[in-house]
Amino acid sequence: MTDSAVTTIMSDSIVSLIDVEKSFGKNKVVKKMNVEIKEGEFLTLLGPSGCGKTTTLRMIAGFEETSSGIIKVQGESVEDKEPFERDVNTVFQNYALFPHMTVFDNIAYGLKIRKKPKDEITKRVNEMLDLVQLKEYENRKPDALSGGQKQRVAIARALINNPKVLLLDEPLGALDLKLRKQMQVELKRLQKKLGITFIYVTHDQEEALTMSDRIAVMNEGVIEQLAAPREIYDRPLTKFVAGFIGESNIFDGKVKGLCDGILDVETSAGTMKVKGNGFEADEDIHVSIRPEYIKVSSDPVEGFNLKGTVKDYIYMGTVVKTSVDLKDNTEIKYTHFEKDQDFKEGDTVNIYWNPERAVAIKASR
Numbered sequence: 001m002t003d004s005a006v007t008t009i010m011s012d013s014i015v016s017l018i019d020v021e022k023s024f025g026k027n028k029v030v031k032k033m034n035v036e037i038k039e040g041e042f043l044t045l046l047g048p049s050g051c052g053k054t055t056t057l058r059m060i061a062g063f064e065e066t067s068s069g070i071i072k073v074q075g076e077s078v079e080d081k082e083p084f085e086r087d088v089n090t091v092f093q094n095y096a097l098f099p100h101m102t103v104f105d106n107i108a109y110g111l112k113i114r115k116k117p118k119d120e121i122t123k124r125v126n127e128m129l130d131l132v133q134l135k136e137y138e139n140r141k142p143d144a145l146s147g148g149q150k151q152r153v154a155i156a157r158a159l160i161n162n163p164k165v166l167l168l169d170e171p172l173g174a175l176d177l178k179l180r181k182q183m184q185v186e187l188k189r190l191q192k193k194l195g196i197t198f199i200y201v202t203h204d205q206e207e208a209l210t211m212s213d214r215i216a217v218m219n220e221g222v223i224e225q226l227a228a229p230r231e232i233y234d235r236p237l238t239k240f241v242a243g244f245i246g247e248s249n250i251f252d253g254k255v256k257g258l259c260d261g262i263l264d265v266e267t268s269a270g271t272m273k274v275k276g277n278g279f280e281a282d283e284d285i286h287v288s289i290r291p292e293y294i295k296v297s298s299d300p301v302e303g304f305n306l307k308g309t310v311k312d313y314i315y316m317g318t319v320v321k322t323s324v325d326l327k328d329n330t331e332i333k334y335t336h337f338e339k340d341q342d343f344k345e346g347d348t349v350n351i352y353w354n355p356e357r358a359v360a361i362k363a364s365r
Helices: 053-061 103-113 118-131 147-159 177-194 205-211 229-234 239-244
Strands: 013-024 027-038 042-046 068-073 088-091 165-169 197-202 214-219 222-227 249-259 262-267 270-275 284-289 295-297 307-316 319-326 331-337 348-352 359-362
Touching: 013 053, 013 197, 027 053, 027 197, 027 222, 042 053, 042 205, 053 068, 053 088, 053 165, 053 197, 088 147, 103 118, 103 147, 118 147, 147 165, 147 177, 177 205, 197 205, 205 229, 214 229, 214 239, 222 229, 222 239, 239 249, 239 284, 239 359, 249 270, 249 331, 262 284, 270 284, 270 359, 319 348
Parallel strands: 042 197, 042 214, 088 165, 165 197
Antiparallel strands: 013 027, 013 068, 214 222, 249 262, 249 284, 262 270, 284 359, 295 348, 307 319, 307 348, 319 331
16 A cells, blocks of 8 residues: 555644654564644554554654654654653553552652642642542542543543643553443543543554544554544445454455446355446455445345345344355345344345445455
8 A cells, every 4th residue: 555545644743653664573563654643633543463553652652662764743853762751641551550659649740750849730730630530539549449540540640741642552441341431431522622632542443433533544564544433434445444443244356347436246145236436347356335234135136146045133222233144155244223124034135235335445455
């Protein structure tokens, strides 16, 4: 993929990564990364374990040196600066609170080592306690706090130094599902209120889609797509992104016809239609279609030859997830409202969709 496909140049960017690479021995974990991060935005680095997202965050923070390339914060190169010399702060998954200090003293620590006046420290800590809604916990020590409260203390301690950029390395990973969802809302609220740039690392797709202004989807050290959450979900640029973000049905096939921007595609499961531009006859192609856009019919549908057998149902309240086995043993997932279900297990059905809802992806991607 070209740099232009993954780089959005912004005149008001606050963090810039220019041809940044990182190797550990012969293992290159970040490859020619080019990205501009806008001031005040919530950008998420999303990808599976080992894709290079945490290494990228640590290079911005100064905890890892770049093997090559340039990192700029507010237009100034920082590769040669120590972490404490960069105008960024980091929040870790394990909180890294001082167990012998109270909540107040943990939050005040950064100002104390900078030898700020006592009155200023007290004023700023109280502001942070109000901001993260922990005023009544100021005299407690970390072992008397819940996971969510510890996380808020860690965030307050990072924010008290007024960083231009806050780096968050899977900060909610240790929390249970309900608390994690609550903290997602709180973090986004804080970010909007303060206007600070957040660079957030996670492997949780739902978390990224919920919180981010933009998402950088990483795979094997490369940003495969950088875009707003809706664009990432609806128009994935690569087969990896289509398969990694949410749930998707992906077919491999060949273009057999083109007419007015609609492609006729032949796959081992059958024929189908998808909207796409820039393709040629007999070109290899991937087709991605989300479960919620799948439709089923007892009768054949023009342009589609995807016949299969209804396999099973997963009841999820008002919504049902259903799978259909096609002739080549491909399993199709589709989601529908329970009231719209007309078929039962074992029925033969025809699969189809609105061609504009499917995504045509170059096989080279």
